[in-house]
Amino acid sequence: MTTALSSTCGTQYQHSHNLSAANTMALACTADSVVTLTNEAQLEAFMATTQESQPLFVLSGGSNVLLPDQLHATVLRPKMLGITVTAQTPDYVDIEVMAGEDWHDLVVYTIDQGWYGLENLALIPGLTGAAPVQNIGAYGVQLEDRLQYVRAYHLPSQTWHHLDAADCQFGYRDSIFKRTPNTWLISRVGLRLHTDATHVLASYGDVQTVAHTYAKQQERTQITPADVMQAIIDIRQQKLPDPKRLPNCGSFFQNPIISQNQFILLQASYPNIVGYPMPESTVKVAAGWLIEQAGLKGGGVEPIITHQKQALVLTNHRPYLATQADVAAAQDYIISCVYEKFAITLVREPVWVNASGKIGHGEYEV
Numbered sequence: 264m265t266t267a268l269s270s271t272c273g274t275q276y277q278h279s280h281n282l283s284a285a286n287t288m289a290l291a292c293t294a295d296s297v298v299t300l301t302n303e304a305q306l307e308a309f310m311a312t313t314q315e316s317q318p319l320f321v322l323s324g325g326s327n328v329l330l331p332d333q334l335h336a337t338v339l340r341p342k343m344l345g346i347t348v349t350a351q352t353p354d355y356v357d358i359e360v361m362a363g364e365d366w367h368d369l370v371v372y373t374i375d376q377g378w379y380g381l382e383n384l385a386l387i388p389g390l391t392g393a394a395p396v397q398n399i400g401a402y403g404v405q406l407e408d409r410l411q412y413v414r415a416y417h418l419p420s421q422t423w424h425h426l427d428a429a430d431c432q433f434g435y436r437d438s439i440f441k442r443t444p445n446t447w448l449i450s451r452v453g454l455r456l457h458t459d460a461t462h463v464l465a466s467y468g469d470v471q472t473v474a475h476t477y478a479k480q481q482e483r484t485q486i487t488p489a490d491v492m493q494a495i496i497d498i499r500q501q502k503l504p505d506p507k508r509l510p511n512c513g514s515f516f517q518n519p520i521i522s523q524n525q526f527i528l529l530q531a532s533y534p535n536i537v538g539y540p541m542p543e544s545t546v547k548v549a550a551g552w553l554i555e556q557a558g559l560k561g562g563g564v565e566p567i568i569t570h571q572k573q574a575l576v577l578t579n580h581r582p583y584l585a586t587q588a589d590v591a592a593a594q595d596y597i598i599s600c601v602y603e604k605f606a607i608t609l610v611r612e613p614v615w616v617n618a619s620g621k622i623g624h625g626e627y628e629v
């Protein structure tokens with residue numbers, strides 16, 4: 264509940280704010296204060312008045328965070344809106360997207376405009392500003408494949424920066440923003456999209472087959488980016504729970520990367536193990552498969568249960584009441600069961616926020 268509202272240069276400033284509905288896992292969380300930013304100048308004005316000792320925490324769409332029940336920090340919420348074309352040629356379009364734009368709405372908008380390249384990233388929950396943080400990826404495409412630059416505010420030095428894709432140091436579900444938490448507030452993202460409707464990437468899983476059903480309906484033989492987008496929406500809706508109906512934060516664990524030797528040994532005992540070859544003689548193993556084989560599909564520790572159709576997703580069956588401690592119990596249990604069976608340690612993907620807004624990595628910080 265909001266107990267007071269004050270204003271700094273038009274910035275919305277709320278004290279003691281309930282964030283249970285602001286994280287897609289629907290964990291109970293009350294923050295000391297929340298500042299909603301609808302333009303960049305508001306951030307500068309806020310920073311000019313804030314104490315250096317005041318802990319700050321940047322919260323975007325809340326789809327990849329695990330919040331504590333009491334968050335003793337000022338929560339900054341980037342909600343700037345706008346999509347601008349910054350360059351256009353017959354082959355490509357450059358756009359600049361403000362951080363508060365809903366990611367999936369952006370994907371649909373670009374396809375409608377005939378600007379292609381984001382179709383594989385349809386239906387990922389969250390806002391555009393958070394997309395570079397975990398380098399969102401799905402169905403063979405990662406954000407880094409489309410991103411040109413990020414405009415971000417460096418909170419410790421109170422300065423704006425233009426980071427190109429190399430500066431962002433992207434990796435699998437990783438970036439400089441994730442590795443140095445509470446340091447950057449992303450306000451704009453620059454993307455380069457293409458205009459060739461015949462160029463699609465549909466080799467992952469069932470994407471090609473499902474996309475062809477859409478093409479066939481319109482008596483076409485070649486699939487388009489719009490068909491791929493529809494296919495991915497279908498596939499995701501079938502497998503992944505809608506956070507509005509069943510709270511979750513997407514994939515809860517990363518797909519672990521193990522050595523080829525370890526993979527070959529596991530294959531001898533588990534011929535159906537799912538793995539994708541990676542550089543440097545490593546293999547990325549499907550964590551959902553490991554969890555299912557450990558007997559935990561639909562299991563966990565109440566009220567945090569793995570999803571019936573995709574064991575990699577943990578769901579909250581007690582929205583607004585379950586806490587981080589409940590998540591820790593389920594996480595511990597799943598990690599230990601998987602380790603016992605496969606000698607692989609799963610690593611959590613969503614960020615773990617402690618009571619003062621600091622970010623934990625592999626460990627819990629409650």
Ligand code: EPU
Nearest residue numbers: 401402403513514516517518537549551552555573574575
């Ligand atoms: N699998 C199982 N049992 C399960 C889940 C998966 O056997 O319960 C098997 C599947 O049959 C398949 C393999 O594991 O052979 C991979 O499954 P899926 O295609 O569903 O993809 P994933 O590796 O589990 C990753 C991303 C997803 C993304 C999909 C599609 C990570 C951590 N997750 O999942 O991202 O949508 O690929 O590209 O890389 C997210 O980040 O929130 C997310 C959903």
